[in-house]
Amino acid sequence: MRAARYHEYGGTDTLVVEQAPDPLPGPGEIRVRVTAAGVNPVDWKVRNGSVRDFLPVDLPAIPGRDAVGLVDRIGEGVSSVGIGDRVFGLGGVTGATAELAVLSAWAPAPANWSDEEAAAAGLASVTALGGLRALGQMEGLTLLIEGAAGGVGGAAVEIARALGATVIGTASERNHAYLTSLGALPVTYGAGLAERLAGLAPNGVDLALDAAASGSLADLVEIVGGPDRVVTVADHVNAQRLGVRVANAVNDSTLLAEAGAFGEQGRYVPRIEQTYPLEEIAKAHAHSERGHVQGKIVVTI
Numbered sequence: 395m396r397a398a399r400y401h402e403y404g405g406t407d408t409l410v411v412e413q414a415p416d417p418l419p420g421p422g423e424i425r426v427r428v429t430a431a432g433v434n435p436v437d438w439k440v441r442n443g444s445v446r447d448f449l450p451v452d453l454p455a456i457p458g459r460d461a462v463g464l465v466d467r468i469g470e471g472v473s474s475v476g477i478g479d480r481v482f483g484l485g486g487v488t489g490a491t492a493e494l495a496v497l498s499a500w501a502p503a504p505a506n507w508s509d510e511e512a513a514a515a516g517l518a519s520v521t522a523l524g525g526l527r528a529l530g531q532m533e534g535l536t537l538l539i540e541g542a543a544g545g546v547g548g549a550a551v552e553i554a555r556a557l558g559a560t561v562i563g564t565a566s567e568r569n570h571a572y573l574t575s576l577g578a579l580p581v582t583y584g585a586g587l588a589e590r591l592a593g594l595a596p597n598g599v600d601l602a603l604d605a606a607a608s609g610s611l612a613d614l615v616e617i618v619g620g621p622d623r624v625v626t627v628a629d630h631v632n633a634q635r636l637g638v639r640v641a642n643a644v645n646d647s648t649l650l651a652e653a654g655a656f657g658e659q660g661r662y663v664p665r666i667e668q669t670y671p672l673e674e675i676a677k678a679h680a681h682s683e684r685g686h687v688q689g690k691i692v693v694t695i
C-alpha cells in the first residue's frame with residue numbers, strides 16, 4: 395500500500411510517501427480502505443520525538459491517529475460491522491495516513507458528513523466528549539472553552555451546545571465569527587480574560603474546558619472558582635500542580651457513535667480549514683504545527 399512514513403524522528407522533511415506493508419487487523423480490530431485521515435497535534439509531537447519517552451513508536455512509522463474509510467477486512471471476534479461499511483474511527487498512535495489502516499474503535503460515518511468531515515471527527519470528538527463528561531451535566535450552565543477554534547475546542551463547542559450549555563469560547567479575533575457560527579460567544583484569550591468575561595457572563599462562568607496548551611489553567615480555575623470545575627485535555631503539567639482533572643482520548647466506539655448521532659442530527663458538523671492530498675503530508679503537518687488551525691486539517695488518500 396502507499397503510505398506517508400518517517401524513518402527517523404525529526405522535522406517535516408522526514409516525511410515521505412512510499413510503499414509500506416499492508417497492516418492486518420488483530421482480534422477486535424478492523425481494517426479500512428482509507429479515504430481521508432485527520433491531522434492532529436499528537437502526529438507531529440510523536441514525529442519530532444518530543445513525546446518519545448511516553449509515546450515511543452516503531453520506526454519507520456506511518457503518522458495519523460484517526461481516519462474514515464470502507465471496511466475491507468474484519469478481525470476475529472468483530473460482528474458489529476460488515477465489509478464495505480463506511481466507518482470513522484481511531485487506530486493506534488500511528489498508522490492512519492495510508493491506503494489501509496487498522497482501527498480499534500469505530501462507528502458508522504453519518505451519511506450527511508463528507509469523508510473529510512468524518513476524518514476530522516475521530517480524535518477530536520472522543521477528546522471533546524471525554525472532557526465534557528468529566529465536567530458533568532451541562533444543561534443550563536455556562537461553559538468556558540479555552541482554545542475553542544481548534545479541532546477539539548470546536549467539537550466541544552457544538553456538543554456542549556447540543557447538551558444545553560451556554561458556551562463562551564476563546565480564540566484570536568480572526569476566529570470570532572467562526573466561533574459565533576459554531577454557537578459560542580467569542581472572547582479573546584490571554585491577559586485580562588476574567589475582566590472580558592464579566593460583560594459576557596454577568597452571572598459568572600460555571601465550568602471550564604481547557605483545549606489549548608496555553609498555560610492559562612490557573613486563570614481558568616480562578617474564573618470558575620475551583621479546580622473541580624475545570625478539566626483540561628492539553629496541560630498535564632499544570633493540571634497536576636493545580637489539582638485539575640485531565641481527560642485523555644480513549645478509543646471508545648460508544649463515544650464515536652454518540653458523536654456520529656450528533657452529526658446525523660446536524661448538531662455537530664466537523665469544520666475543515668484545509669485538505670491536503672497524501673503527497674503533501676509534510677505541508678499538512680507544517681500547517682498544524684503553526685498552532686492556529688481553524689477546525690481541522692485533513693489528508694485525502
Ligand SMILES: NC(=O)c1ccc[n+]([C@@H]2O[C@H](COP(=O)([O-])OP(=O)(O)OC[C@H]3O[C@@H](n4cnc5c(N)ncnc54)[C@H](OP(=O)(O)O)[C@@H]3O)[C@@H](O)[C@H]2O)c1
Nearest residue numbers: 435541543544545546565566583606608628642643686687
Ligand atoms: N489528551 C488527549 O488525549 C488529547 C487529544 C487531542 C488533543 N489534545 C491536545 O489538545 C490540544 C488541542 O488539540 P487540537 O487538535 O484542538 O489542536 P489544534 O486544532 O491545533 O488547535 C489550534 C487552536 O488553538 C488555538 N490557540 C492557539 N493559541 C491559543 C491560546 N494561547 N489560547 C487559546 N487558544 C489558542 C488556535 O486559535 P487561534 O488561531 O484563534 O489562536 C487554534 O484554533 C493540543 O495540545 C493537543 O495536543 C490532547
